Amino acid sequence: MELWIAHMGGPFWARKDQHAWSIPKGEFPEDEEALAAAKREFTEEIGTPPPPANYELLGVFNQPSGKLITAFAAEAKDFQPARIVSNTFPMEWPKGSGTIKDFPEIDDARWFDEATARTKLVKGQLPIVDALVRHLGEIAL
Numbered sequence: 001m002e003l004w005i006a007h008m009g010g011p012f013w014a015r016k017d018q019h020a021w022s023i024p025k026g027e028f029p030e031d032e033e034a035l036a037a038a039k040r041e042f043t044e045e046i047g048t049p050p051p052p053a054n055y056e057l058l059g060v061f062n063q064p065s066g067k068l069i070t071a072f073a074a075e076a077k078d079f080q081p082a083r084i085v086s087n088t089f090p091m092e093w094p095k096g097s098g099t100i101k102d103f104p105e106i107d108d109a110r111w112f113d114e115a116t117a118r119t120k121l122v123k124g125q126l127p128i129v130d131a132l133v134r135h136l137g138e139i140a141l
Contacts, residue, residue: 001136002111003129004079005121006045009086009104011093021120023128024106025069034070045106047085051076058131063124071128073135084109 005021007013013020024045028037035055042050053074061069086106093101112120118129 001114001132003114003117003132004076004109004111005117006084006106006109007120009107010089010091011103013107018119019122021117022122023069023071023125024109025071027067035072038070038072044087046081046109047083048081050074051079056135058128058135061125061127061131065124069125069128071131073132080111081109 004024006024007017007021024038024042026037026041026044028034028041032040034057038055039050051074053076055072055074058071058073061071063069084106086104088102088104090100090102093099093103114129114133118126121129
């Protein structure tokens with residue numbers, strides 16, 4: 001099993017690797033269906049649409065920040081974009097300089113085996129990996 005995860009962009013995460021990766025995600029309004037929002041956010045952050053697949057809801061996960069993440073999983077054997085082109089966000093950098101710069105939300109994304117993904121993902125998203133493992137175990141039964 002491998003997981004597609006993304007390295008967060010911007011100067012705070014630039015030199016970090018351990019616990020500096022995330023599942024592609026984003027906020028969505030209440031009137032938008034969760035899976036449609038997940039696919040839209042994936043496209044915005046990765047720069048290519050998610051692979052055509054049967055997506056399974058893994059659950060809704062509370063993050064340390066208080067945000068809720070609705071996570072989906074799918075099997076995608078041949079998904080490998082040629083490059084990652086993320087949307088950007090503005091931020092004052094260097095802090096206190098008065099200069100606003102644009103940074104990509106995501107600066108890299110790759111497949112990792114489960115053990116490696118657990119060392120790279122932000123700690124608040126590890127329960128999503130646990131849910132995926134449980135889900136795959138249920139399918140195998």
